[in-house]
Amino acid sequence: MAEPMVILADDDAGIRTVVSRALARQGYQVQATGTAATLWRWIEDGTGDVAILDVVLPDENTLDLLPRIRQRRPQLPIIMMSAQNTLLTAVRATERGAFDYLPKPFDLGELVTLVKRALALPRQAPLDGEAALPIDEQLPIIGRSPPMQEIYRIIARLTGTDLTAMITGESGTGKELVARAMHDYGKRRDGPFIAINMAAIPRELIESELFGHEKGAFTGANTRKIGRFEQAEGGTLFLDEIGDMPLEAQTRLLRVLQSGEFMPVGGRTPIKANLRIVAATHRDLRSLVAQGVFREDLFYRLNVVPIRLPPLRERPEDIPPLVQHFLVRARNEGLPQKSISPDAMGLLKTHSWPGNVRELENLVRRLTVLYAQDVLGPEVIDVELREGLPKAGPGEEPQAGQDLTGLVARHLETLFQAHEGRLPPAGLHGRILRDVERPLIEKVLASTFGNQLKAAVLLGLNRNTLRKKIRELDIEVSRRPR
Ligand SMILES: Nc1ncnc2c1ncn2[C@@H]1O[C@H](COP(=O)(O)OP(=O)(O)O)[C@@H](O)[C@H]1O
Ligand SMILES: [Mg+2]
Numbered sequence: 001m002a003e004p005m006v007i008l009a010d011d012d013a014g015i016r017t018v019v020s021r022a023l024a025r026q027g028y029q030v031q032a033t034g035t036a037a038t039l040w041r042w043i044e045d046g047t048g049d050v051a052i053l054d055v056v057l058p059d060e061n062t063l064d065l066l067p068r069i070r071q072r073r074p075q076l077p078i079i080m081m082s083a084q085n086t087l088l089t090a091v092r093a094t095e096r097g098a099f100d101y102l103p104k105p106f107d108l109g110e111l112v113t114l115v116k117r118a119l120a121l122p123r124q125a126p127l128d129g130e131a132a133l134p135i136d137e138q139l140p141i142i143g144r145s146p147p148m149q150e151i152y153r154i155i156a157r158l159t160g161t162d163l164t165a166m167i168t169g170e171s172g173t174g175k176e177l178v179a180r181a182m183h184d185y186g187k188r189r190d191g192p193f194i195a196i197n198m199a200a201i202p203r204e205l206i207e208s209e210l211f212g213h214e215k216g217a218f219t220g221a222n223t224r225k226i227g228r229f230e231q232a233e234g235g236t237l238f239l240d241e242i243g244d245m246p247l248e249a250q251t252r253l254l255r256v257l258q259s260g261e262f263m264p265v266g267g268r269t270p271i272k273a274n275l276r277i278v279a280a281t282h283r284d285l286r287s288l289v290a291q292g293v294f295r296e297d298l299f300y301r302l303n304v305v306p307i308r309l310p311p312l313r314e315r316p317e318d319i320p321p322l323v324q325h326f327l328v329r330a331r332n333e334g335l336p337q338k339s340i341s342p343d344a345m346g347l348l349k350t351h352s353w354p355g356n357v358r359e360l361e362n363l364v365r366r367l368t369v370l371y372a373q374d375v376l377g378p379e380v381i382d383v384e385l386r387e388g389l390p391k392a393g394p395g396e397e398p399q400a401g402q403d404l405t406g407l408v409a410r411h412l413e414t415l416f417q418a419h420e421g422r423l424p425p426a427g428l429h430g431r432i433l434r435d436v437e438r439p440l441i442e443k444v445l446a447s448t449f450g451n452q453l454k455a456a457v458l459l460g461l462n463r464n465t466l467r468k469k470i471r472e473l474d475i476e477v478s479r480r481p482r
Helices: 013-025 036-045 062-072 087-095 108-119 146-158 175-184 203-211 247-259 285-291 296-302 316-332 342-350 356-370 378-387 404-418 428-447 452-459 463-472
Strands: 005-009 029-033 050-054 078-082 100-103 165-168 193-197 236-240 276-281 305-308
Touching: 005 013, 005 036, 013 029, 013 108, 029 036, 036 050, 036 062, 050 062, 050 108, 062 078, 062 087, 062 316, 078 108, 100 108, 146 175, 146 305, 165 175, 175 193, 175 236, 175 276, 203 247, 247 296, 285 296, 316 342, 316 356, 342 378, 356 378, 356 404, 404 428, 428 452, 428 463, 452 463
Parallel strands: 005 029, 005 050, 050 078, 078 100, 165 276, 165 305, 193 236, 236 276
Antiparallel strands: none
């Protein structure tokens, strides 16, 4: 094997010379530059086994470049140097995935030691050749499996049109993500994207949510309210969980789609609808039609372009890049950098993923927060996959010492430890509360079969507060028992 190659970016020519000589004496090859542009070319070329980067280059701040370098070259250890020796610079560098950080002026011996350590790092084997593929930060949808490529082709073909699309697929397969992508790449991208979840709205309020209402239209309608159809003017209206729409509202919706106009509840003047509709459901609409709970005519109106998102278990080759994507995202949120051993990845690829990508995303999040080791092996994955399974059922008592407060305390302990003496990023209170609220609300909604009135009572929350939380936490609500 050829000697390892160190790439060095520093705008100070003196430092470039000194460092290059010191490293050459150790038998390393060195390539040095003073600009971010050349550095980036090398990153893209695959040049270098370790990188030493000064934070400030004349053309770009390398801290800003770091996430992109990490994404393009996840295996390349990066040593950051800076004369701006603030805590913030160091924290930023580590947060963004630098292997280490050296304040300037630095000791040459120390730098050489760091380079040796960086080169001795175990490299994560490329995962079926997938991890080696550049993961574009801009790509909203991850996965290159044939069924996903087919989805991309459909989205691409629809960009210039206003055709109504119907996205079907199990929960967590990315229906909302695809709807957003259709909007973001479509001709209405400058307009708003408005989502409304039919399953999350009490049926008696659906019409006023959709079409708005005039002041005094019904008891409690104290002011005029703009509906989602009006909010989505010029943009896209995403009708999520359309299979849960009550029949009366289906009739109203059909009329709107036929006439191109809608009427606020209690209103007199129809309003012209200027929007694109994308609908989604995890239900089998054809069987709902057969059962008489979904209007056939509405089905055909909406199903102009059907898009079926395959469950994750049908595209296991997408799992490694998705895991990588969620690891990078966790890292960008300031959580510690982890990798998954090839054996562990093998386990992930054979899991059946009943909760699809959402389940995988949650698993990766748990892994990054709960485990101290950098490389996660199959034992950990095995435990966590079982963890994700539905528990024995209600009535299961928590074990001694496992009360919620104890669990949270231990969770926080690990979280702080994982930042190795530095502090986790700001916003901790909100993040921890979300982690508690989400399972709580999901459980209560599941046990009331999506009845939000009952769920609100059970939780002791005001109904509007509950609705707000469901929206903010992006919680799936199912009306019927599955
Ligand atoms: N192909 C994908 N690439 C990246 N993230 C994805 C992908 N599919 C789903 N996700 C993520 O998984 C979660 C669930 O996706 P979502 O669109 O809400 O699913 P659905 O609406 O089908 O239940 C979201 O956080 C979404 O960003
Ligand atoms: Mg959804």
